[in-house]
Amino acid sequence: MNEEQAIASGPYAPHTPVTSSVRGTFIEGEAILGLVLLGVFVAVAILAPWISPYDPHALSGKPLERPTFSHWLGTNDVGQDILSELVYGARISLIVALGASTCTVALGAIIGSLAGYVGGWLDNILMRAVDVLLTLPRLPLLILLGAFMGVGVAQVVAIISLLFWPVTARTIRAQTQSLRRRGYVRMAHLFGGGTGYVLGHHILPALAPLIVCELVIAASRAVVLEAGLAFLGIGDPAAKSWGLMMRFALNLPGLLLGDRWLWWLIPPAVCLTMLILALTFIGIGLEKQWQPRLR
Amino acid sequence: MTRSRLVAYVLTLWTVLTLNFVLPRLLPGDPLNTLFDRDTPGYVADESVRTRLAMYYGLDRPATQQYLDYLRETLRGNLGWSISLNRPVAELIRDHLPWTLLLTLTALALASLVGVLVGAEAAWRRGSGLDRALVAASIIASNVPVYVLGTFLLIGFAVHLAPQWLPMAGGRTPFARYGSLVAMAQDIAVHLFLPVTTLALHLVGAKLLLVRNSMVSILGEDFMLIARAKGLREVTLKRNHALRNAVLPFVAQLGSQMGLAITGAVFVETTFDYPGMGRLILNAVGSRDYPVIQSVFLIVAFVVLTSNLVADLINARLDPRVGAP
Numbered sequence: 001m002n003e004e005q006a007i008a009s010g011p012y013a014p015h016t017p018v019t020s021s022v023r024g025t026f027i028e029g030e031a032i033l034g035l036v037l038l039g040v041f042v043a044v045a046i047l048a049p050w051i052s053p054y055d056p057h058a059l060s061g062k063p064l065e066r067p068t069f070s071h072w073l074g075t076n077d078v079g080q081d082i083l084s085e086l087v088y089g090a091r092i093s094l095i096v097a098l099g100a101s102t103c104t105v106a107l108g109a110i111i112g113s114l115a116g117y118v119g120g121w122l123d124n125i126l127m128r129a130v131d132v133l134l135t136l137p138r139l140p141l142l143i144l145l146g147a148f149m150g151v152g153v154a155q156v157v158a159i160i161s162l163l164f165w166p167v168t169a170r171t172i173r174a175q176t177q178s179l180r181r182r183g184y185v186r187m188a189h190l191f192g193g194g195t196g197y198v199l200g201h202h203i204l205p206a207l208a209p210l211i212v213c214e215l216v217i218a219a220s221r222a223v224v225l226e227a228g229l230a231f232l233g234i235g236d237p238a239a240k241s242w243g244l245m246m247r248f249a250l251n252l253p254g255l256l257l258g259d260r261w262l263w264w265l266i267p268p269a270v271c272l273t274m275l276i277l278a279l280t281f282i283g284i285g286l287e288k289q290w291q292p293r294l295r
Numbered sequence: 296m297t298r299s300r301l302v303a304y305v306l307t308l309w310t311v312l313t314l315n316f317v318l319p320r321l322l323p324g325d326p327l328n329t330l331f332d333r334d335t336p337g338y339v340a341d342e343s344v345r346t347r348l349a350m351y352y353g354l355d356r357p358a359t360q361q362y363l364d365y366l367r368e369t370l371r372g373n374l375g376w377s378i379s380l381n382r383p384v385a386e387l388i389r390d391h392l393p394w395t396l397l398l399t400l401t402a403l404a405l406a407s408l409v410g411v412l413v414g415a416e417a418a419w420r421r422g423s424g425l426d427r428a429l430v431a432a433s434i435i436a437s438n439v440p441v442y443v444l445g446t447f448l449l450i451g452f453a454v455h456l457a458p459q460w461l462p463m464a465g466g467r468t469p470f471a472r473y474g475s476l477v478a479m480a481q482d483i484a485v486h487l488f489l490p491v492t493t494l495a496l497h498l499v500g501a502k503l504l505l506v507r508n509s510m511v512s513i514l515g516e517d518f519m520l521i522a523r524a525k526g527l528r529e530v531t532l533k534r535n536h537a538l539r540n541a542v543l544p545f546v547a548q549l550g551s552q553m554g555l556a557i558t559g560a561v562f563v564e565t566t567f568d569y570p571g572m573g574r575l576i577l578n579a580v581g582s583r584d585y586p587v588i589q590s591v592f593l594i595v596a597f598v599v600l601t602s603n604l605v606a607d608l609i610n611a612r613l614d615p616r617v618g619a620p
Contacts, residue, residue, distance in 0.1 A: 132307045137599045139558040140592040224440050256454045269443045280438045
């Protein structure tokens with residue numbers, strides 16, 4: 001332990017206590033591993049037009065080609081380059097992750113901090129709504145909403161955000177309730193700070209670490225759900241995501257009997273898993289740093 | 296406590312029923328639109344026929360009356376008529392629900408058993424290599440999407456390692472005639488093996504971590520030190536003192552696990568083409584069979600909410616602290 005950590009964990013620690021007694025039982029530095037992995041995926045997604053060998057929608061080869069130097073991962077059943085599909089797939093996963101996590105956490109943070117800070121009947125009503133939404137089985141509801149609302153990328157983001165904000169709201173509310181009792185917050189209130197002022201200047205800044213944690217968790221959940229919906233065949237059929245690639249691959253009769261699954265089914269499955277694990281690792285690292293008691 | 300639970304249960308069920316009624320009506324248009332549209336093949340020119348059809352389906356009544364009719368019929372068990380399969384929806388549910396329940400309950404039981412036993416062992420040897428490996432494996436297994444897990448198991452076992460034993464898809468052999476009940480059970484079990492393994496692997500990680508963590512905190516309690524000082528045997532300490540208390544939060548979570556398990560089951564059923572509720576709802580989405588989609592949502596919600604309630608009530612009995620006002 002270096003000096004800086006010693007101070008951070010000592011009695012003069014800043015208001016986010018980091019107890020060094022909780023040493024990892026998991027791989028050390030998992031957050032760094034996660035950040036590096038995520039960085040690679042983000043870079044691939046941004047640079048997709050330059051690094052992908054073909055347009056993923058173009059018929060760049062014969063159907064079902066085996067891997068060659070011109071098509072590293074072969075082609076799919078209509079002759080589109082699988083590597084290019086894989087590269088562009090990163091975009092869809094990351095866009096949904098970014099959109100859904102931002103909306104979910106924004107909704108959850110606003111509702112959770114309002115309920116926690118204002119309390120009373122508002123808290124009562126909001127938390128009853130949260131209870132109801134949390135006990136509903138979400139996947140069938142997701143499918144039902146998707147069936148009625150349609151399933152473009154924007155709708156998927158909206159549906160995920162609408163269904164999952166209560167998870168965040170509950171956590172944020174609990175933390176807000178404990179913040180509300182702190183001296184400086186009560187002081188601000190007593191000096192005449194209105195609800196909006198205290199929330200904006202004192203509560204939300206103090207919630208920032210928790211909000212970052214929630215963003216990462218929500219992003220990982222959104223990636224799983226988007227790919228899952230595509231895998232189930234109820235995603236946007238035009239958005240070539242990794243889940244949709246897996247579905248198309250598995251729909252080819254006899255795929256598993258040959259060796260095509262090696263370059264068609266496995267790459268999107270592995271990419272998806274790596275992206276989710278990257279987010280999970282970052283989440284674990286952040287939680288360890290900011291909420292040592294949760295472990 | 297018990298009463299507020301019951302109120303919440305009824306309230307949530309009512310929300311589900313209302314959602315089912317309101318959602319389709321939020322969309323533009325109504326079911327009879329096609330009859331009024333000159334450009335569709337279903338166009339009906341005769342005004343009086345259209346009015347009679349609207350009367351027949353009850354669409355001429357005010358929304359509140361429609362809502363009450365809907366509630367009454369649903370509570371009577373009338374779930375409507377499947378458009379694409381031309382059968383009562385209740386019949387479809389009866390055919391598919393048992394498969395999903397078989398899959399989910401078996402997987403939940405298996406995952407709970409393994410999670411409790413292995414989680415307790417990991418806590419007992421906390422900090423050891425075994426513990427670290429188990430924690431890492433649990434985190435990874437519960438975060439890998441269940442359909443990826445299933446696909447790997449499918450390729451590994453049904454295609455390569457044991458294709459002669461394990462079928463790749465379905466709930467049982469098509470068109471099979473069984474000589475005996477045992478043969479039937481065997482066929483069903485063989486088809487169930489990979490789906491259940493996938494779902495149990497998906498669920499076990501969270502359970503293992505929960506039991507391990509609560510057991511670790513129990514091991515630090517004073518009463519454990521006293522028990523040890525009394526010279527009790529290791530096995531007694533582990534089983535009767537530590538595990539018994541560590542299992543309480545696990546039992547408390549069991550109820551909420553049903554929703555997670557059913558969500559997992561929908562994916563597992565798709566991966567292994569298993570004939571449960573997941574397949575029913577997805578086929579219905581494909582053919583835009585709204586009565587089926589809505590009913591599956593309704594029934595799954597009912598099953599999940601009811602098991603939550605039952606688990607809560609049992610838990611209140613087991614742990615007096617929960618039942619206390």
